[in-house]
Amino acid sequence: MSKSSQAGLDRILTLELARVTERAAVAAARLRGRGDENAADQAAVDAMRSELNCLPIRGTVVIGEGERDEAPMLYIGEEVGLGEGPEVDIALDPLEGTTICAKNLPNSLAVIAIAERGSLLYAPDVYMEKIAIGPGYPARIVSLDAPPAENIHNLARAKGVPVSEITACILDRPRHARLIEEVRATGAAIRLIGDGDVAGVIHTTDPDNTGIDIYMGIGGAPEGVLAAAALRCIGGQMQGRLQLNTEEKIARAAKMGIEDPNKVYTMEEMAKGDVLFAATGVTDGNMLQGVKFARDYIETHTIVMRSASRTIREIKARHQDLEKF
Numbered sequence: 001m002s003k004s005s006q007a008g009l010d011r012i013l014t015l016e017l018a019r020v021t022e023r024a025a026v027a028a029a030r031l032r033g034r035g036d037e038n039a040a041d042q043a044a045v046d047a048m049r050s051e052l053n054c055l056p057i058r059g060t061v062v063i064g065e066g067e068r069d070e071a072p073m074l075y076i077g078e079e080v081g082l083g084e085g086p087e088v089d090i091a092l093d094p095l096e097g098t099t100i101c102a103k104n105l106p107n108s109l110a111v112i113a114i115a116e117r118g119s120l121l122y123a124p125d126v127y128m129e130k131i132a133i134g135p136g137y138p139a140r141i142v143s144l145d146a147p148p149a150e151n152i153h154n155l156a157r158a159k160g161v162p163v164s165e166i167t168a169c170i171l172d173r174p175r176h177a178r179l180i181e182e183v184r185a186t187g188a189a190i191r192l193i194g195d196g197d198v199a200g201v202i203h204t205t206d207p208d209n210t211g212i213d214i215y216m217g218i219g220g221a222p223e224g225v226l227a228a229a230a231l232r233c234i235g236g237q238m239q240g241r242l243q244l245n246t247e248e249k250i251a252r253a254a255k256m257g258i259e260d261p262n263k264v265y266t267m268e269e270m271a272k273g274d275v276l277f278a279a280t281g282v283t284d285g286n287m288l289q290g291v292k293f294a295r296d297y298i299e300t301h302t303i304v305m306r307s308a309s310r311t312i313r314e315i316k317a318r319h320q321d322l323e324k325f
């Protein structure tokens, strides 16, 4: 298929997205390590929004900073872009890992995913149980319906290594005490992370570099959709199940079109069609370096990807027009 006839979004947009996450990352990085999560988040939101509004799209934020009454900018339903061009759904997190940025710890990111209208799961801001592995494995070797030990053993068998050579990434939360115990009982190792499960999921796609083979556990549903969008571009497997454990959450989800509160979503159900994804490192991480402030320039490290072509680009940018930032 020739490039021009490849179905889906305009591929130029993929590269344009880098500018959006770069700007958000630089704004947040200026406040790295200051202990002020809100200030860093707000700076990233402002920067991402103003850059998004320069893109030739008719975009609607479907995963954003929150409901309209709680988030004045980049709220769910906000229309962004120049108001011309393709109609798209946008999932974004201008600062994924606000606490890690405030503490200047690894793996906080500025992230965005764009897909054709109606292609991203409109997930409410609740928790989601997730499981993810990278590319190159037979389909369905891991499942949210299987016990953790079975998933770990299946993965080790498919990878052709003893279970002791598998590492699972899990958010360090009391709610994961049992999961951690069950994974450790298999002999597998665990990388406990304080925050940032979008990075945690993406890290499964390059275990030789990141040391992570599988992501397991409960994190934010918005972050789950963003991670699924990334995996659609790189390859891999992911499932997510919303944690709709109260009547109020079930009703909120129903309003967003979710009829079965116990449904297990596949990666393709969370992000279908042609998906574009970009992430820029705010703090140094396993895959992306954080923003560097030099005397005469600012350096950013971004990954941009498109599912239709499966192209993955890394962009190291040196920004010399410092007034723009």
Ligand SMILES: O=P(O)(O)OC[C@H]1O[C@](O)(COP(=O)(O)O)[C@@H](O)[C@@H]1O
Pocket (backbone or CB within 6 Å): 095, 096, 097, 098, 099, 171, 173, 194, 195, 196, 197, 198, 218, 219, 220, 221, 223
């Ligand atoms: O901290 P909780 O409530 O366990 O939520 C987990 C979620 O929080 C994060 O760690 C960080 O989210 P923020 O960027 O909103 O701070 C996500 O990566 C993760 O999905």
